[in-house]
Amino acid sequence: MTDQALNASVDLMSQRGLGPEAIRVFTHYFQQLQAGAQGTIPEDSIEPLGDIQTLGEVKVSDEEARAALSKTAVIKLNGGLGTGMGMTGAKSALEVRDGLTFLDIIALQVLALRKRWDVELPLVLMNSFRTSQESLDILAKYPDLPVEGLPLDFIQNAEPKLCPDGLMPVKWPKDPELEWCPPGHGDIYVSLVTSGVLDALLDKGIRYAFLSNSDNLGATCDPDVAAWMVEHGLPYVAEVCKRTKSDRKGGHLAVRKSDGRIVLRDTAMVAEGEERYFRDIKRHSTFNANNLWIDLEVLRERMTAKQGVLGLPIIVNRKNVDPADASSPEVIQMESAMGTAIEVFEGSEAILVPRTRFRPVKTTNDLLVIRSDFFSLDDDYHVVAAVDGPEPFVDLDSAYRFVSGFEKRFPKGVPSMRDCTSLRVIGDPVFGRNVRCVGEVLIDGYRRVLDDAVLGELPGPTTPTPPSTSGDLRTVDEHLKAILSTLEPSPTEWTPLTEALGLVVARDVRSKVDLPRFDNSSMDGYAVRADSLAGTGEAPVRLHIVGEVAAGDDPTFSVGPGEAARIMTGAPIPDGADAVIAVEDTDGAATGEVECHAAVSRGRYVRPCGEDVASGSTIVGAGEVVGARTIALLAACGHAGVEVHRRPRVVVLSTGSELVQPGQPLGPGQIHDSNSAMLWAAAVGAGASAEIRGAVGDSEDELLAALDEIVTEADVVITSGGVSMGAFDVVKSALRGKGVEFVRVAMQPGKPQGYGLLAGPDGRQVPLFALPGNPVSSFVSFEVFVRPALRRLMRLTPEKRRPRPATLISGVESFAGRRQFGRAVVSRSAEGTLVAAPVAGQGSHFVADLSRANALFVVPEDVTELVAGEVVDVLVLDKDA
Numbered sequence: 015m016t017d018q019a020l021n022a023s024v025d026l027m028s029q030r031g032l033g034p035e036a037i038r039v040f041t042h043y044f045q046q047l048q049a050g051a052q053g054t055i056p057e058d059s060i061e062p063l064g065d066i067q068t069l070g071e072v073k074v075s076d077e078e079a080r081a082a083l084s085k086t087a088v089i090k091l092n093g094g095l096g097t098g099m100g101m102t103g104a105k106s107a108l109e110v111r112d113g114l115t116f117l118d119i120i121a122l123q124v125l126a127l128r129k130r131w132d133v134e135l136p137l138v139l140m141n142s143f144r145t146s147q148e149s150l151d152i153l154a155k156y157p158d159l160p161v162e163g164l165p166l167d168f169i170q171n172a173e174p175k176l177c178p179d180g181l182m183p184v185k186w187p188k189d190p191e192l193e194w195c196p197p198g199h200g201d202i203y204v205s206l207v208t209s210g211v212l213d214a215l216l217d218k219g220i221r222y223a224f225l226s227n228s229d230n231l232g233a234t235c236d237p238d239v240a241a242w243m244v245e246h247g248l249p250y251v252a253e254v255c256k257r258t259k260s261d262r263k264g265g266h267l268a269v270r271k272s273d274g275r276i277v278l279r280d281t282a283m284v285a286e287g288e289e290r291y292f293r294d295i296k297r298h299s300t301f302n303a304n305n306l307w308i309d310l311e312v313l314r315e316r317m318t319a320k321q322g323v324l325g326l327p328i329i330v331n332r333k334n335v336d337p338a339d340a341s342s343p344e345v346i347q348m349e350s351a352m353g354t355a356i357e358v359f360e361g362s363e364a365i366l367v368p369r370t371r372f373r374p375v376k377t378t379n380d381l382l383v384i385r386s387d388f389f390s391l392d393d394d395y396h397v398v399a400a401v402d403g404p405e406p407f408v409d410l411d412s413a414y415r416f417v418s419g420f421e422k423r424f425p426k427g428v429p430s431m432r433d434c435t436s437l438r439v440i441g442d443p444v445f446g447r448n449v450r451c452v453g454e455v456l457i458d459g460y461r462r463v464l465d466d467a468v469l470g471e472l473p474g475p476t477t478p479t480p481p482s483t484s485g486d487l488r489t490v491d492e493h494l495k496a497i498l499s500t501l502e503p504s505p506t507e508w509t510p511l512t513e514a515l516g517l518v519v520a521r522d523v524r525s526k527v528d529l530p531r532f533d534n535s536s537m538d539g540y541a542v543r544a545d546s547l548a549g550t551g552e553a554p555v556r557l558h559i560v561g562e563v564a565a566g567d568d569p570t571f572s573v574g575p576g577e578a579a580r581i582m583t584g585a586p587i588p589d590g591a592d593a594v595i596a597v598e599d600t601d602g603a604a605t606g607e608v609e610c611h612a613a614v615s616r617g618r619y620v621r622p623c624g625e626d627v628a629s630g631s632t633i634v635g636a637g638e639v640v641g642a643r644t645i646a647l648l649a650a651c652g653h654a655g656v657e658v659h660r661r662p663r664v665v666v667l668s669t670g671s672e673l674v675q676p677g678q679p680l681g682p683g684q685i686h687d688s689n690s691a692m693l694w695a696a697a698v699g700a701g702a703s704a705e706i707r708g709a710v711g712d713s714e715d716e717l718l719a720a721l722d723e724i725v726t727e728a729d730v731v732i733t734s735g736g737v738s739m740g741a742f743d744v745v746k747s748a749l750r751g752k753g754v755e756f757v758r759v760a761m762q763p764g765k766p767q768g769y770g771l772l773a774g775p776d777g778r779q780v781p782l783f784a785l786p787g788n789p790v791s792s793f794v795s796f797e798v799f800v801r802p803a804l805r806r807l808m809r810l811t812p813e814k815r816r817p818r819p820a821t822l823i824s825g826v827e828s829f830a831g832r833r834q835f836g837r838a839v840v841s842r843s844a845e846g847t848l849v850a851a852p853v854a855g856q857g858s859h860f861v862a863d864l865s866r867a868n869a870l871f872v873v874p875e876d877v878t879e880l881v882a883g884e885v886v887d888v889l890v891l892d893k894d895a
C-alpha cells in the first residue's frame with residue numbers, strides 16, 4: 015500500500031518537473047518515515063558543545079579578509095511568506111525601516127561590502143515559487159547587483175504533503191497549490207545542485223557560501239568568519255549565540271557521543287520527556303543562529319558521492335493542509351533543516367558570535383523594535399543599536415499580530431524605544447506621533463495614545479551630569495527623582511463631567527446605551543419605503559403623507575407602500591419606513607401628497623441603531639485624559655461624570671516682610687507680591703486647582719501658623735521666598751527638621767530648593783515645595799519640579815515639555831556644573847527650524863523679560879559657553895504659563 019503511496023508522490027513530482035535528485039531525497043525521507051522515524055536526538059546520545067572559538071578573538075588581517083571574501087557568495091533563504099504575521103507574499107518584501115524592505119537592506123549590505131573590500135561577492139536568493147517574482151522586482155532597483163554568469167535567485171524544490179493515514183499525497187482541489195510544500199530549508203543543498211547554481215559558483219572561483227535567513231538583518235557576510243574558515247580549512251561553520259532565558263526554544267548544537275561530530279538538535283527533534291534538558295540554558299548554553307558557512311567544493315564532492323542525498327535528519331511536521339484554516343485536514347510535511355548538515359561534514363566547527371548577528375523578525379513585536387529608534391542603519395547598512403544595553407522586550411496584543419493591524423495602530427510611526435526596557439500593550443490602542451516609551455511600560459485599556467505622550471517612568475538625565483563640578487550640589491534629575499519618589503497618583507473620585515477636564519480616567523467606562531439609540535433620520539425630509547420610489551425617473555412619484563415626526567417624538571403610525579411621513583433630523587424612523595428622501599428632492603408639501611423627484615436606496619439618510627457605539631462596550635479607557643471630545647462621548651453614552659484621579663488642590667503662600675498685595679499702596683522698602691499670582695496661575699495651567707493664601711512676614715510663628723491651617727485643606731503647598739542663606743530666611747529655619755529637606759540643586763536659577771512632606775490631618779501627607787523668592791527662580795523651579803509633581807499626582811506622565819533643538823542667535827555663558835534655564839524668545843526661521851533669542855535680562859529678578867520670553871533654553875552642566883549659531887535645547891512654554 016505504501017509503495018503505491020510513494021509511487022503516487024513520485025509521479026506527481028516528475029509531472030511537476032522536479033529533478034531526479036529532489037525525487038531521490040524525497041524517497042529517502044519517505045522510507046525513513048515508513049520505517050517509523052521520529053527524527054529525535056535523545057539527550058543521552060549527546061554531550062554539551064563545550065569550548066568553541068569566539069568571533070571577537072579571531073585575528074584577521076585586511077588582506078586575509080579580502081582574500082576570503084573574494085571567494086565567497088551570500089545566499090539568503092527567502093522562501094518565507096510571513097504567514098505568522100498575516101502576510102501572503104514574501105516576508106522580505108516588508109518595509110523594515112526608512113522605506114527599505116529586508117531585501118533592499120540585504121542588497122545594500124552586499125553592495126557596501128563589495129565596495130569596501132573590492133570583491134565580487136555574489137548575492138543569490140533561494141526563493142519559493144511564491145516569493146521569486148516579488149523579490150526580484152525589489153532587487154531590480156539595484157542594477158549593479160547581478161553578477162555575470164549567475165542568476166539572482168534559484169527556486170527551491172517542492173514535495174507533496176502526505177495524508178497521515180497511508181502516506182498518500184493529499185488532495186485539496188480548492189487550492190491545489192496547497193497540496194505542495196517546500197521540503198524545509200535543508201533542501202538548499204539539493205536545490206543548489208539541481209538549479210545549477212552550485213556549479214556556476216564554483217566555475218566562477220567562488221568556493222564558500224554564507225547561508226542565512228533573509229529576515230535576519232544581523233546576518234551580514236562577516237569577513238572575519240570567512241577568513242577564519244579559510245585559514246583553518248573548515249568544511250562547514252555554524253554561528254551560535256549565547257542563550258538567554260528567553261531563547262529556550264531555538265535549536266542548539268551538541269556533540270554526538272558515538273562519533274564526536276557536532277549535531278544540531280532543533281525543537282522538533284527533542285525526544286519525549288526531555289524538554290527540560292533542551293531548555294536548560296546552563297547545559298546547552300548557546301543556540302544555533304542559522305548563519306552557516308560552507309565550503310562549496312566539499313559540498314559538491316559529497317553530493318556527487320551520495321547522488322544528491324546528503325542524508326540530513328528528517329523532521330516530521332504535522333500541519334493543516336491549509337495553514338490558515340485549522341479545520342482543514344491534517345497532513346505530514348517531511349522536512350529537513352539547513353543547520354543539521356553540520357553533522358555531515360568531518361571537521362565542522364561552531365563559532366560564538368555576538369547577539370547582534372541574530373536579529374530575526376519573526377513577529378510584529380520584533381518589527382516594532384527594529385523600526386524604532388533603538389536601532390539605526392549605519393553607512394554599511396548594518397542594523398546597529400543606537401543605545402547600549404539589552405533590546406527592549408515587546409509584547410503587543412493580538413490586534414497587532416498581523417502586519418495590517420500593526421500598521422493601522424501605528425499610523426504615525428512606532429514609539430521611541432531608546433529608553434525603554436519593556437513595552438506591553440493590552441487592548442488595541444492607536445498610537446499617536448512622537449510617543450516615547452521609558453523604562454517599563456504597560457498600556458492597558460487605552461483607546462489611543464496621544465501625540466507626544468511619554469509612557470512609563472521618568473527618564474534618566476538627558477544631559478550628562480558632570481563629574482565633580484557640582485560638588486555637594488544635587489543634580490536637577492536627582493532632585494526631581496527624589497520628589498517624584500514620594501508621590502503617587504491622587505485618590506480617585508467620581509467627578510461631574512464639567513469638572514473633569516484634563517483629569518485622568520481611573521477606570522474603564524462602558525456605554526449605558528446604543529449610539530445612535532434608535533434608527534433616526536440624518537436629514538429633514540420624508541421617511542418612505544425605498545420601494546415606493548423605485549419608479550422615480552423622468553416623472554416624479556407622489557406619495558401620500560401619513561404623519562409627521564420631529565426629534566423627540568415617538569411615532570405610533572407606520573409608513574406603508576406609497577406613503578411618506580415628514581421627518582426632521584434626529585427623529586426616529588417610523589415603522590415600515592426604511593429610507594429618507596431629503597426635502598430638497600421633493601416639493602416640500604406639509605400635508606396631502608408629496609411629490610418626490612428622486613429614488614432612494616434602502617437605508618438612505620438613516621442612522622442605524624448602535625452604529626457608533628454598542629451598549630455595554632468600553633468607550634473610555636483607564637489612563638485616558640478627559641478632553642472635550644471624551645466628555646462628548648461620556649455624555650452621549652449617559653454618563654454625567656467619570657471616575658478620575660482627583661484634581662490636586664494647591665495652596666500658594668508667599669513669604670517676605672516686604673510684600674504687599676497688588677492693588678495695595680506700597681510703603682518704603684515694600685514691593686508687590688507677584689509670586690503668589692504667578693504660582694497660582696502656573697498651578698492652574700498645570701491642571702491643578704489653586705488658591706492664594708497671601709503673604710506672611712518673615713516670622714517663623716506666622717509661617718507655621720499659616721501652614722497649620724493650610725495643611726487641613728491642601729493637597730500641595732507651594733511657598734516662595736525665605737530659602738537661601740539670608741538672616742531672615744524663615745522658611746528654611748522654620749521647616750528644617752520638620753520633614754522638609756533644604757538642598758542646593760545644580761541649576762541656575764533656582765539653586766536653593768526645599769521639599770518635604772508635612773503631616774496633615776488623618777495621617778495625610780502634604781507635599782510642600784519651598785521655592786526661592788526671586789520671581790524668575792520661582793517660575794523656573796515650578797516648571798522643573800512642581801509641574802512634573804502635579805502631573806504625577808494627576809497620573810499624567812511627569813514630563814511634559816519635550817526639549818527641541820533651536821539655534822541660538824546670540825551667545826550665552828553658563829556656570830560650570832549647573833544646568834542653566836535661560837529665558838528666550840523662540841520663533842521659526844524661514845527654513846522652518848527653531849531659533850532662540852535669549853532675552854536681555856537673564857538675572858532672576860527680571861520679571862518683564864520673563865514675561866516677554868516664550869521658552870526656556872537649557873545649557874547642560876558641562877557647557878560653559880555657547881556661541882551664536884550653536885544649537886541648544888529649548889522648552890517651549892504654554893501660552894498661558
Ligand code: AMP
Binds near residue numbers: 685688737740
Ligand atoms: P528671598 O528668597 O526671600 O531672599 O527673596 C529673594 C528676592 O525675591 C528678594 O528680592 C525678594 O524681595 C523677592 N521676592 C520674594 N518673594 C517675592 C514675591 N512673592 N513676589 C515678588 N518678589 C519676591
Ligand code: MG
Binds near residue numbers: 669670671735736787
Ligand atoms: Mg525673603
